Amino acid sequence: MSKWPLTKNVEDFLQKCDIHKENKLEMLCQDHSQLCCTKCVLLQHRECTSVTLISERFQDQPNDLQQLFDKVNTIREELNKLHSFREGSIQSVEVSYTERLQEIREVRQKLNAALDALEKTTLKELDDLRTSLKTQLHTDLENCNKLMEDLNKLSEAVLELCGKNNPDMSFIANRKGMDKIKQSEGFLKENWVKVASTLSFQDNTYIEQYLFKHLVLGKIVQRAQSLTALGNPNQVLNVKQTKEYDIGIPNDSETTSNIIGICVISCDKLIVADGSCQMVNLLDNHYKVISHCDVRVSGDICQISASEVAVTAAEGKTYGIQFISLHSGKLLKGRRLELRHLCDGIAHHDGHLYVTSRSALYKYSLTGELEKKLYEDLSGGITVGQCAVSPTGDKIYVTDYNRHQLLTLSRDGTLLSTFTDHELQNSLGVHVTPAGQVLVCGYSSNTIIQVDEEGKRKLGTIAKQKDGLNGPVSVCSNSATNSVIVGQYYQTKIIVLEV
Known part of the structure; x- marks a missing residue:
């Protein structure tokens, strides 16, 4: 199998430039440590002093594909965990939204018809925050899905390359893999420190006395808890x-x-x-x-x-x-x-x-x-x-x-x-x-x-x-x-x- 040619899907995935998708990766800019296509060189690396053709410079250079494969799988597992927590966060927003809405209704029952306008203002604030939170969470999920898709393809490509004598493709896979890993690690680092958001409602206990001095029924609060704590089910509890x-x-x-x-x-x-x-x-x-x-x-x-x-x-x-x-x-x-x-x-x-x-x-x-x-x-x-x-x-x-x-x-x-x-x-x-x-x-x-x-x-x-x-x-x-x-x-x- 090591002598079989790479499939077209693997070859296209490895060679395709992430920026100029119609072009193939043919060079390496050692000044920026980036794989480049001809358009990349023309637009972004024209003044770089060390741009080398992959086929000439790295023909005989070995690449540790197994180590790359293991690293890709590790990052992929982390992305899967983050993906699960982001899905859970969306559900948490919906559940807390429903619960807070019920609290708002209970407060509303104590007041008279003059509260109709206040209720409308409060619910609009709640809806806007929910929309904002879900938009951000969906964006995170889409980015997570894209990185997981790329890592899946890269993993398949690396498996197919193992045992084959194809130094060009191996080098591209290695460099592209490290780029994808770097992107994924940056994404994970940025997102794991983000907070998991829910919604809560703090009713104003003095609203009946100062009804016409307030614009809303209460304050919509976004409860925030670090994902490093929320997302670690194996963190041991220590009794103080x-x-x-x-x-x-x-x-x-x-x-x-x-x-x-x-x-x-x-x-x-x-x-x-x-x-x-x-x-x-x-x-x-x-x-x-x-x-x-x-x-x-x-x-x-x-x-x-x-x-x-x-x-x-x-x-x-x-x-x-x-x-x-x-x-x-x-x-x-x-x-x-x-x-x-x-x-x-x-x-x-x-x-x-x-x-x-x-x-x-x-x-x-x-x-x-x-x-x-x-x-x-x-x-x-x-x-x-x-x-x-x-x-x-x-x-x-x-x-x-x-x-x-x-x-x-x-x-x-x-x-x-x-x-x-x-x-x-x-x-x-x-x-x-x-x-x-x-x-x-x-x-x-x-x-x-x-x-x-x-x-x-x-x-x-x-x-x-x-x-x-x-x-x-x-x-x-x-x-x-x-x-x-x-x-x-x-x-x-x-x-x-x-x-």
């Missing part, structure tokens, strides 16, 4: 301080709480599902209960929107999902979905509910329509316990209590990996942070461990029994307070780990 908070309701001292589910909702408020007291509680910033509603909690809780959560529930042998909304600082029960199986773990991603039955994982729509049974293990016991979904939705993490395991599934339910560790005994709660960091509760080992995004290796032990853990069953992160909150089996106190 550990605190305990008693979240028991006064006059209810006879019953010990069992915090089997925790999630963060709008304005970074914390909502906990108490399986012992059979209620869902809203906590303030000091971890005190400020509102609650009675629910026959059977398992976990997850956020649906900026003001709504869903909790698995059971009434006798009737199983389902109870939706609860936050309105004016109060928890209100909403609609309920009846399901035909036991409901334990629950997670929400991109308009889909992931529900476990202790032996299977199901995917539902928000209206309760069964879309697919993703995974099942009927070997007995709690083999499919709690679940969590990665920020991009490509991985689903499930705990196997019986086998002390964490399972990682693809979005279609294919088993990708199985993780075990001596510090993970009777795995229960599992949580994925906004950055993609995976946290798992070891109930019997009294541990919270962090696992890599692939679900294959332990990155660290976040907390142990010496930190106050005693039967951890649920875990959740709060990026607003840089903390990890842990619920425990029949414990009124929760553990807050500051990271």
